[in-house]
Amino acid sequence: MTRYATLITNNDGEQEVSAIAQIEGAAPDVGPNAKAVKVADGVLIGMIKGGPVDSIGGFGFPEGSAGSSLRSAPGIAKVDETPAAKGKAAKG
DSSP states (O other): OEEEEEEEEOTTSOEEEEEEEEESSSOOOOOTTOEEEEOOTTOOTTOEETOOEEEETTEEEOTTSOGGGGOOOTTOOOOOOSTTTTTOOOOO
């Protein structure tokens, strides 16, 4: 299986990783406004081509970003689990 990233051009004109998938065979067709490229393990969504922070395989986060230290593990969303955040009144 080959790991592909879908690259889009962000508002700053940089090529940004917008999706990642492991696919068997040729690169997927991603349409006219994006392109699929092979990427190394460790490349994450939100990285840009040539980014200097937490760089791996030619991709990294933009200068001044916190990098991967504030990102969730894949498939795990960071949410506020307090009762107020869930729309429930706290008992007290």
